[in-house]
Amino acid sequence: MAEVTMKVNGKAVTKSVKGNTLMTDFLRDELRLTGTHVGCDTSQCGACNIHVNGSLVKACTMFAAEAEGAEVSTIEGQSAADGTLNVIQQAFQDHHGLQCGFCTPGMVMAAASLLKENPKPSEAEVRDYLEGNICRCTGYHNIVKAILAASGQDVSAIAAE
Ligand code: FES
Numbered sequence: 001m002a003e004v005t006m007k008v009n010g011k012a013v014t015k016s017v018k019g020n021t022l023m024t025d026f027l028r029d030e031l032r033l034t035g036t037h038v039g040c041d042t043s044q045c046g047a048c049n050i051h052v053n054g055s056l057v058k059a060c061t062m063f064a065a066e067a068e069g070a071e072v073s074t075i076e077g078q079s080a081a082d083g084t085l086n087v088i089q090q091a092f093q094d095h096h097g098l099q100c101g102f103c104t105p106g107m108v109m110a111a112a113s114l115l116k117e118n119p120k121p122s123e124a125e126v127r128d129y130l131e132g133n134i135c136r137c138t139g140y141h142n143i144v145k146a147i148l149a150a151s152g153q154d155v156s157a158i159a160a161e
């Protein structure tokens with residue numbers, strides 16, 4: 001066991017962890033931040049996406065100990081303290097960008113990262129960026145539409161599905 005200290009959603013956290021504790025298990029089991037989902041064991045689905053020092057990371061691909069000193073953001077840190085959704089979350093709600101919702105935290109975290117790098121992406125760029133995110137409900141159409149809307153682009157010509 002080793003002590004690890006990091007900031008998670010702005011709060012300093014210090015815990016003892018095993019060297020092989022995955023970040024997903026640390027967030028879910030130690031911090032009870034269960035919005036970070038685990039949808040595969042092959043690093044493919046993106047349901048576990050978080051931000052580490054501002055970069056998009058699949059939390060199942062890192063050990064908690066590797067986050068020593070890092071600034072970590074999870075889906076729980078995306079809305080305001082009073083629960084007000086951020087612009088991406090609101091766009092997912094407005095454009096029905098989810099069905100069962102299992103992939104949604106990872107999609108929102110990926111979208112936030114994309115819009116930081118590319119504030120007005122094309123539809124093709126959004127689809128390309130989401131390559132590492134799998135939606136089992138196959139709801140990609142409305143997810144892409146929601147992200148375009150969150151970027152402030154007019155999506156009125158894109159049909160609802
Ligand atoms: S749980 Fe991390 S990519 Fe699927």
Ligand code: FES
Nearest residue numbers: 099101135136137
């Ligand atoms: S909304 Fe069900 S997995 Fe994407």
